[in-house]
Amino acid sequence: MNVFRLEELTAWSDFSIRDQTHASRQLEPHRHEYLQIQLNLLGETRHWLNGVSLPVGPGTLSFVAPYRVHLIPHAPGGRYLVINVTHRFLRPDLQLDALDLDDVSLEIAPELAPFVYQDDVHFELSGARLDEAHQLCRQMALENQSRTLCSVSRIRSLLTLLLLSAVAPYEARLAELQKRQVHVTRRRQWLQRVIVFMRENLHRQIFLADAAQAAHLSPTYLSNVLKKETGKTFIEMLTERRMEKARELLLCTSIRMTEIAEAVGFEDEAYFARRFKQRYGKTPTEMRSALFSR
Numbered sequence: 001m002n003v004f005r006l007e008e009l010t011a012w013s014d015f016s017i018r019d020q021t022h023a024s025r026q027l028e029p030h031r032h033e034y035l036q037i038q039l040n041l042l043g044e045t046r047h048w049l050n051g052v053s054l055p056v057g058p059g060t061l062s063f064v065a066p067y068r069v070h071l072i073p074h075a076p077g078g079r080y081l082v083i084n085v086t087h088r089f090l091r092p093d094l095q096l097d098a099l100d101l102d103d104v105s106l107e108i109a110p111e112l113a114p115f116v117y118q119d120d121v122h123f124e125l126s127g128a129r130l131d132e133a134h135q136l137c138r139q140m141a142l143e144n145q146s147r148t149l150c151s152v153s154r155i156r157s158l159l160t161l162l163l164l165s166a167v168a169p170y171e172a173r174l175a176e177l178q179k180r181q182v183h184v185t186r187r188r189q190w191l192q193r194v195i196v197f198m199r200e201n202l203h204r205q206i207f208l209a210d211a212a213q214a215a216h217l218s219p220t221y222l223s224n225v226l227k228k229e230t231g232k233t234f235i236e237m238l239t240e241r242r243m244e245k246a247r248e249l250l251l252c253t254s255i256r257m258t259e260i261a262e263a264v265g266f267e268d269e270a271y272f273a274r275r276f277k278q279r280y281g282k283t284p285t286e287m288r289s290a291l292f293s294r
Contacts, residue, residue: 005034006032015084015085015152016144017083017084020074020081029070031066035084035090036085038061038064038080039134040058040061040062041059042077043077043080045074049069054122059125060122060123063115064115064118065102085159087112099221110163112163121177123170129165136161136162143158193215194214194237197215198211199241199245242275243276246261247280250288
C-alpha cells in the first residue's frame with residue numbers, strides 16, 4: 001500500500017492546496033505521512049477511513065490524520081479542494097510525533113480535533129460558513145503560489161481559521177468525546193481486532209502488515225497503537241500468545257510436541273523449544289514431565 005510524502009506532490013515539503021483539476025486521483029486505499037483536508041464543493045461520494053464508510057456531500061470537510069488508511073473516490077464532475085500539510089507546519093510549537101496527535105488536549109490544540117474525531121463527527125459547512133471556508137482556501141492558494149517572507153505565517157493563520165470554523169459548530173460534541181476518551185476506546189477496539197486476528201492465525205506465519213490489514217490500519221499506525229496500549233511490539237505480542245497457546249495445549253492435551261509446535265506457527269521444533277524455555281524456564285518436555293510426575 002502506498003505511503004505518500006508531501007515532497008513527492010509539491011515544490012514545498014510542508015503545505016500544498018489544489019483543486020480537482022490538479023489534485024492526484026487515488027483509486028486505491030492509501031496513506032500519507034501528513035495531514036489531509038478535503039473540502040467537497042459539488043458531488044456526492046463516500047470517504048472510506050479505517051474500514052468505515054462516511055458520507056461526503058457538498059460542504060463536507062474530510063480530515064485524515066497521518067498513516068490512516070483511507071480513500072475518497074471522487075464523483076464524476078465533482079468539485080473539491082485538497083489541502084496537504086505537515087503537523088509541524090500547522091503547530092510548530094508542539095514537539096510531537098505525527099502518530100501522537102490524538103494525545104493532545106483540545107484546550108491546547110482545538111484545530112487538531114477534526115483529525116482525531118473524524119470517525120465520530122460528520123464535519124459539514126453550509127451557507128456563510130461554507131462561503132468563508134472557500135474564500136480562506138482561495139487566499140491560501142494565492143499566498144502559496146509565490147511565497148514571500150510572511151507567506152508561511154499567513155497560510156498558517158488562514159488554515160487555522162478554516163479548521164476552527166469546522167470545529168465551532170461541534171464544540172460541545174468534541175468536548176464530550178474528549179471527556180469520554182473516545183480516541184482511547186477506539187485504540188482498544190483496534191487492539192482487540194488484532195488480538196482476535198492473532199488468535200485465529202497462530203498456526204501460520206503472520207506479519208505486522210497482515211494484522212494491520214485486519215484492523216484497517218497502516219502498519220506504522222498499528223505499531224504505535226500496540227506500543228501505547230501494551231508497551232509491546234507486534235512480534236512480542238504474537239510470540240507471547242503463541243507461547244500461551246502452546247502451554248495450554250501442552251498441559252490440557254496429549255498431542256505430540258511436533259503437533260504443538262505446528263499448531264502455534266513453528267516449523268522448527270527445536271526453535272520452538274528454545275523460545276518456550278525463554279518464556280517459562282522449562283522446555284515443553286520438561287514441563288509436561290513435571291506435570292505427570294506429580
